[in-house]
Structures are given as structure tokens and as C-alpha cells.
Amino acid sequence: MAAISDYALLGDCQGAALVALDGSIDWWCPARFDAPSVFARLLDPAAGHWSIRPRAEYTVTRRYIEDTMVVETEFRTGDGLLRLTDALALGAGERGHHIGYGSPHVLLRHVEAARGEVEVDVELAARLEYGRIIPQSTPTPFGIEFVGGADRLTLTSDRHLGVQDGGIAGRFTLGEGESAMFALRHRHAADVATAPLDGRAALRGTVAGWRSWAALHQGYQGPYRAHVARSALVLQALTFQPTGAVIGAATTSLPEQIGGKANWDYRFGWLRDGSLTLKALWVAACPDEGRRFFEWIASSAGSLAKGPIPVMFGVAGEHDLSAHRLEHLAGYCDSRPVRVGNDAWKQKQLDVLGEVLECAWILRDQLGPLPPTTAALLSALTDRAAAAWQEPDAGIWEGREGERDYLTSKLMCWVALDRGIKLADRLGADASMDRWKAARQEVRTAILTRGWDDSVEAFTGAFGSGHLDAGVLLLPIVGFLPGDDERVVATLDAIEQDLSSDALVQRWTNTGNESAFVVCSYWLAAGRALAGQVDRAKEIFEAVTTHANDVGLLSEEIDRRDGALIGNFPQALSHIGLINAAWTIAQADTPGQ
Incomplete structure (x- = not known):
């Protein structure tokens, strides 16, 4: 094979x-x-x-x-x-x-x-x-x-x-x-x-x-331009043009570990990756694609404004993506089961609230006056962030072992509240400014006090946990703290020391043969750039990008033992991470341009 x-x-x-x-x-x-x-x-x-x-x-x-x-x-x-x-x-x-x-x-x-x-x-x-x-x-x-x-x-x-x-x-x-x-x-x-x-x-x-x-999507002129251009083409190829949905990957059940059972179907649109996707489309000068992607999100999620919002939808907006096994297939290199559908749609992932609000914030100049249904959706999601931010959930890595107080979920609830407040003048009478502002401060205080662990000198993956999680690299990327904040820099150092090998970053602490998750390396590169450490950011970016195949494609993960690409392929989030990290490095290298 x-x-x-x-x-x-x-x-x-x-x-x-x-x-x-x-x-x-x-x-x-x-x-x-x-x-x-x-x-x-x-x-x-x-x-x-x-x-x-x-x-x-x-x-x-x-x-x-x-x-x-x-x-x-x-x-x-x-x-x-x-x-x-x-x-x-x-x-x-x-x-x-x-x-x-x-x-x-x-x-x-x-x-x-x-x-x-x-x-x-x-x-x-x-x-x-x-x-x-x-x-x-x-x-x-x-x-x-x-x-x-x-x-x-x-x-x-x-x-x-x-x-x-x-x-x-x-x-x-x-x-x-x-x-x-x-x-x-x-x-x-x-x-x-x-x-x-x-x-x-x-x-x-x-x-x-x-x-x-x-020819119409050549706006990015910064470093690593050829890599950004190829990644933009990959994202377009992974876009379901009739609706604007961007899928996670072209495949199902390519394993996270050869012979393992973590084999998932990625051929759906993830709201969890929404704001990162939109930013990448913006960097790659794809404004029409970004607007249509947001419209797909809004139309797919609109009926759920007063209830939980799934992390993903089918490319035409389908909600029920229940998985079943294809028992007749041997699986890639005997990695079974082979799955069609993905039960992650049933999970509670509070980070989705922030993703949708951040999408609207990124597109604020293009969207103009919001349709009443979209304004109502954004208000309802901000309300839910205010009411539910203290609840445990499954987290951005879609863990199947139970819900916890993941820091990234709290962080994205803060994003939902912060962007909802900034968009309030477009949300009409449904905007609850006083309640949103109070909740935003509560979330911020909780993250700064309960998310920081003095014993490891870093922000950790969940409240009350001493384990590192690469998801916290999003703290400066979403603007919660400045990139040069000493706590952010200490967290970058801890993650690079404990979760990284040759710039390949795994998602969390102490997971045995856990492969490196490609987007985490690009988040680390972006974090170093935001901290003013541009040379180190470039080293990390170039080290992970060398693992792309001969035609410039990246999978979900890289096997840290031999450098092989592993997981579903090509992975949109990996190429999104590449584009956004390149742009962040460009901004840090030539500030003000």
C-alpha cells in the first residue's frame, strides 16, 4: 500500500x-x-x-x-x-x-x-x-x-x-x-x-x-509565498462550491497511528476551524470564498440559535452525521475500523461559539448590515457563551473520554463575548451589553487565575490540570494576551521544551507515541513571531514545512519517529495553519506593512 x-x-x-x-x-x-x-x-x-x-x-x-x-x-x-x-x-x-x-x-x-x-x-x-x-x-x-x-x-x-x-x-x-x-x-x-x-x-x-x-488570488506577497499559494489552491479544492463549505480533509479513516483505532471521517465542514479558515482565506486574497463560508455557517446553524451548536455540518448543511463502520474494508495498513460519518457532531464543544463570532468579526467590513436572522444567531451565541462558559465540554481535540474544563473552550467563550460586544451595534435590541461585559471579565479572570499553573510555569490544558496542551498557543493568536506577555512566552518555552521535538509539536503531555499535530507547530511558529522572536518563528515554520510531500501537501499529523505523514490527507487545517503562520511572520518581520 x-x-x-x-x-x-x-x-x-x-x-x-x-x-x-x-x-x-x-x-x-x-x-x-x-x-x-x-x-x-x-x-x-x-x-x-x-x-x-x-x-x-x-x-x-x-x-x-x-x-x-x-x-x-x-x-x-x-x-x-x-x-x-x-x-x-x-x-x-x-x-x-x-x-x-x-x-x-x-x-x-x-x-x-x-x-x-x-x-x-x-x-x-x-x-x-x-x-x-x-x-x-x-x-x-x-x-x-x-x-x-x-x-x-x-x-x-x-x-x-x-x-x-x-x-x-x-x-x-x-x-x-x-x-x-x-x-x-x-x-x-x-x-x-x-x-x-x-x-x-x-x-x-x-x-x-x-x-x-x-491569477485573482495573488494578494499575499510575504515570505513563503509559494507555500501560501499552493495551500490556497488546496483550500479551494477542498471547498464544496455549491455551498461554500470547506471540508476538513479529502479522506476518511487514514489513521492517527498505523494499526490504531483513531480513524475518523473528515469529509465535513468544521465550525471549530471556522475563524482560522476565514483568516487564511483573507490572507490568501479569497474574500468571496470567505463570505460564502460564513454564509454556509450561518444558514447551517441558524435553526440552532437557542440550543447547542454542533462542531460540524455536512457540506450541504446536514446535521446528523452519525458514524457507522465499514466492516468489509481492511483499513489503511490494517488500521481498523473504517468509519463513514463522525459522531463528534454530537459533542458539546463550547469553542464553537467563539469561532462563529470571530468569523463575523473578521468579515465585519464585508458583511455590512446583518440580516435579522444572522444578527439573532450571533446574539444567541454570545448569550450562550455568557451562560455556559463555566460548563465542562469535550474540548477542541474532540476527546472521547469525557468532558473537562478545557482552557481553550473558556478562551473561545471569551472570544465570543469580546466579539459580540464589539459587534453589538449590528446586533440590535438582542445585544445584552452589560451582561456580556460582566461575563467577559469573569472568563478572563478565571483563565488568568485557574488556567495558569505555577508549578509548570505555563498555561495548562484544563483548569486544575498540570498537563500542557498545545491548544493554549491560541491565547496570543486570538488577542487574549499580547504575544510578548511574560506568561505567554513562558508557555511557549514550556510547550517547545516538553511537547516539541525538532519543531514538531504534539497536542498534549505524556501520550506515548502521539504523532505531531501539524497545525500546532504552525501555532508555535506564529506564537514566536508574536513574541518578537522572528528568527525562531522562521526556523519552526521551515522545519515543519519540510515534511510536506513532493507536491507540497500536508496531512493532519507527522510521525515523530520517522517524519512520515500520517492521518487524513490533505488536511485543510494544516494548510490553514501554514498560511496564517506565514502571514504572522510577515507582519512581525515588517511591522506596519
Whole structure:
């Protein structure tokens, strides 16, 4: 099974695919990120794939075509050079801010002999509904159709290949300058079949569409610009364009530890990451995307204004994301169970209150007068922060072992109250200024007295606990304390000493083989920059960023034993952390600009 770092993301702003370094597409969920897969060899050797590669031995390199999410892989053999170009098609004529609305749900693969003569092997094994269904193969006027369950796949190609159970297989030779084009379209059984698209024209249009989007989103000019630009493209690819939701990652059940059980489905939109997402979109000059993301939050959560607000929603705003296990799948490197859905939606996480209010505060100049429903939502969430901040909850790391008085949850309640007070003139008669101000001071006092532990000389993870937690790195990032406050600096020192190894930061104290959580390293880099320690901030930033794979993608975690990428991939929060840390370093390096 390929290493997680061997994969590159293909996206059309509605679904996602992963292509391995060896030319095999081992994951594709078309139409929606959380849709049942067509290929899932990522999670089980028998769950479907589509490989194109030379028959002979080869060496391989790859890259994203500049300013796109189109992958170009080059295989060098003793006789020639084979170039494979992979993409998920954008809609015809899509340009600028509007890519991804009209995705035809087509996987495009173009292969050419750039030098010499190369014999090419092609194998497509469609396995629908996470590998449960081997489809029937039927020739049609449009190509070869694969039929099974609720899915229909139609393959068009200018090469004749043999049909086998649920797929195709074959071999052909390309002479120098010759090429072959494949297009695999997905539709639901109820959808009417359409004429095949011109694969070569669709590929050219997809490259042009991504480049036109990138040209409009080049506002960041600070250090690490290339990394920020790539991360912005990743975030756009992980955005469900019909609603504006940004998903946590393209995959489900890639393990936090090989062979372990902490395997979760991340193909949903997290409110917990909302303000960090919006800030990253702002840094990357994506204002329209940020506004639509907030509108998705407000519309999804609006009916919950007077009750608990979930930490996450489905990409179209669904609330019930209850998990179930796919017992027929072996899991990535035998890491079971494989889960679809995520029961974290049931948890009480008070930090979400601050996330939503912070989103509104970041977008205050764009939002203008708030619609009455949005103003009522923000007021209700601020009220809930005032009433509930003392309650224990599950915390930002979604612990399944019970509720506690996590400092980060108190901190984000303070953020909710602080931003609610600052937005009060837009919230109308529902704003309870006196009560909010009193509660804000109560939370602040509690954090400063009960959150600080003299014995470890740091802010700790929970009231009454001496254990460190990297979540407290958010204290200066959200403006609760200045970055150069001696308590903040002492906490940075403690976390770097006890939770960090070679700039790779784990989430909490004494967790054995706990991997490093990528965003925590970027929070540490941002914290050092806010403390005025810019050189150290750059060292941390560069150390963690070297663990990105060959095409610049980051997973959720890094195995501190061997530096391997681990966890769901690519992880939006990791790329969000990269963008925000780069911006914070830029601001500290050139203050006032």
C-alpha cells in the first residue's frame, strides 16, 4: 500500500481523488466529498483503483502544473519518457471566482510519449460504494458503461482496451509524440446520460480555469509565498462550491497511528476551524470564498440559535452525521475500523461559539448590515457563551473520554463575548451589553487565575490540570494576551521544551507515541513571531514545512519517529495553519506593512 505522502490531490470543488506516485488513482468520491467511493484501494487492496504506468521499470517525478490542481507525472524508462496528466474536470468555460459550480464529475487522464517509445499498461477496477459492488460492464454509444447500485460510470477513450469484471485492462505502445486520452464520467442512476465530452479540450479548459482562479488570488506577497499559494489552491479544492463549505480533509479513516483505532471521517465542514479558515482565506486574497463560508455557517446553524451548536455540518448543511463502520474494508495498513460519518457532531464543544463570532468579526467590513436572522444567531451565541462558559465540554481535540474544563473552550467563550460586544451595534435590541461585559471579565479572570499553573510555569490544558496542551498557543493568536506577555512566552518555552521535538509539536503531555499535530507547530511558529522572536518563528515554520510531500501537501499529523505523514490527507487545517503562520511572520518581520 502506498505511503500517504505518495498521493496528490485532484479536485473539482465538489469531490476529490487521490493519485499515487506510481500512477494509480486509489481514491475517488465524485459529486460530493462525502459520497461513497468509486475507487478506495487507499483503504483496502480490493476496493478499486485505476492505474496507468509504463510496463518497463521506471523512475518517476511529478509536479502540479503551475497555479493548478492538475498533476503531471513523468515516468522515465530505458526506452523513453512517459508523461501522465491527471485532473478532475472543471465545468466548460469556468473561470475566475466561479470555478467548481458546474463540475461534470469527470476524471481526466492523458498519457503521451514525450521521448522514445513506451509500452503502457492500463488497469481500471471500479468498485462502487466503498468496494461493495463490482459493476456490470456494458458497451454503449457513449463508451463503456459500468452499472451497479446507484452509480453509473462511462469511460471514453481513443484506445481499445479489453473489458473485464467491473473494469478494463490492456496494453498499448506509444511512439514519440503519440498520446492517449481517457475520460471517466460519474452520474447517478436517475441522471440522464449525456454525450461524452472532448477529453483534451476539457483538460485544457481545466488548466485554464485553475490558472484564472489563481491569477485573482495573488494578494499575499510575504515570505513563503509559494507555500501560501499552493495551500490556497488546496483550500479551494477542498471547498464544496455549491455551498461554500470547506471540508476538513479529502479522506476518511487514514489513521492517527498505523494499526490504531483513531480513524475518523473528515469529509465535513468544521465550525471549530471556522475563524482560522476565514483568516487564511483573507490572507490568501479569497474574500468571496470567505463570505460564502460564513454564509454556509450561518444558514447551517441558524435553526440552532437557542440550543447547542454542533462542531460540524455536512457540506450541504446536514446535521446528523452519525458514524457507522465499514466492516468489509481492511483499513489503511490494517488500521481498523473504517468509519463513514463522525459522531463528534454530537459533542458539546463550547469553542464553537467563539469561532462563529470571530468569523463575523473578521468579515465585519464585508458583511455590512446583518440580516435579522444572522444578527439573532450571533446574539444567541454570545448569550450562550455568557451562560455556559463555566460548563465542562469535550474540548477542541474532540476527546472521547469525557468532558473537562478545557482552557481553550473558556478562551473561545471569551472570544465570543469580546466579539459580540464589539459587534453589538449590528446586533440590535438582542445585544445584552452589560451582561456580556460582566461575563467577559469573569472568563478572563478565571483563565488568568485557574488556567495558569505555577508549578509548570505555563498555561495548562484544563483548569486544575498540570498537563500542557498545545491548544493554549491560541491565547496570543486570538488577542487574549499580547504575544510578548511574560506568561505567554513562558508557555511557549514550556510547550517547545516538553511537547516539541525538532519543531514538531504534539497536542498534549505524556501520550506515548502521539504523532505531531501539524497545525500546532504552525501555532508555535506564529506564537514566536508574536513574541518578537522572528528568527525562531522562521526556523519552526521551515522545519515543519519540510515534511510536506513532493507536491507540497500536508496531512493532519507527522510521525515523530520517522517524519512520515500520517492521518487524513490533505488536511485543510494544516494548510490553514501554514498560511496564517506565514502571514504572522510577515507582519512581525515588517511591522506596519
